[in-house]
Amino acid sequence: MTHPALVDEATFAAIQGMRAARPTQHGHTRTYILTELGQCRLCGRRLDSHWVNRRPGFDAVRDHAFTDVPVAANQFPVVVLAPGMGFAAPQYTRLAENLASHGYLVDIWAADDRFAAARVATLDSSGRFAGHVDAARTIYLGHSFGGAAALEACSADPHCAGAADLDGTQYGTVVHTGLTKPIRTQLALGPINGGDALTITNAYLTAFADHVTRSRPEPLLTGLTPYPQVDVQRTAS
Structure with a gap:
């Protein structure tokens, strides 16, 4: 459904930059994009939270997936990927596709x-995935606020094999009780080329997932x- 613009372009572009500051338990402040929480009351469209040159950028996302392809033999562990607050699923296409290409249902x-x-x-x-889902090996991954949610979900799910928190501050009961399952945290410490960041993140997430679900030795995690x-910082296991 389309309709005449309700606001001028300058106002609409300014809305895309709205952010909310939230203090952390360590005395720092993190900002979260709010645009994905906004929704048009006429057409139901959510405001794009990813813009390129002041225009919605999701149209530029190019995936490498195919629809209705035959399901490969074997069973596949489950990965639940939680976006950060105010972000949207298309912004995580590369991470999801990479994990799926390594034999995970994302x-x-x-x-x-x-x-x-x-x-x-x-x-x-039932259906095309019947007999292919290994729900007994589930991984929770999350970015930013989604990372905190991933840790909480893992702590409450007996089928959780591990959880990864990408640049997120921990909240909830897991902060006080800890997590008995394998956990990986990855923090952004400085500027980095976007392509390099995705390559590195994909490499570490895949290594972590293969290690906790398939017990594969992963030199990337230990060497x-x-x-x-x-900059690798390890904690005692």
């Missing part, structure tokens, strides 16, 4: 992570990093 979900995992588990009973942009 569900990008911006609400209840455990509901998303349960929803994927039902696919094992020296091949990426000069990365």
Whole structure:
């Protein structure tokens, strides 16, 4: 559905830059984009949270996935990927596609992570994914506020094999109780080329997922990093 513009272009562009500041438990402040929370009351369209040269950028997203392809043999662990607050699923296309190409069923979900995992588990009973869903090996991944949600979901799900928090501050009960499952945190410490950042993030996420779900030895997680942009800080297990 389309309709005449309700505001002028300058006002609409300014709305895309709205952010909210939230203090962290360490005394710092993080900002979150609010645009994806806005919705037109006439057509229902949500405001784009990704803009390129002052225009919506999702039209420029090019994926490498195909629809209705035959499902490969075997069972595949489940990955629930939680976006950051104010971000949208298309912004995580590269991460999701990379994990899927390594044999994971990926569900990008911006609400209840455990509901998303349960929803994927039902696919094992009928349809094209019947017999291919290994819900007993579920990983929760999240970016920013979604990272905190991923840790909380993992702590409450007995099927969780591990969780990764990408540049997110931890909230909720897991801060006080801890997590008995493997956990990976990845923080942005400075400026980096966007392509390099995606390559590095994909490499570490895939290594982490393969290690916790398939018990594969991953030198990337235990040895020296091949990426000069990365500063590895390990904690005792």
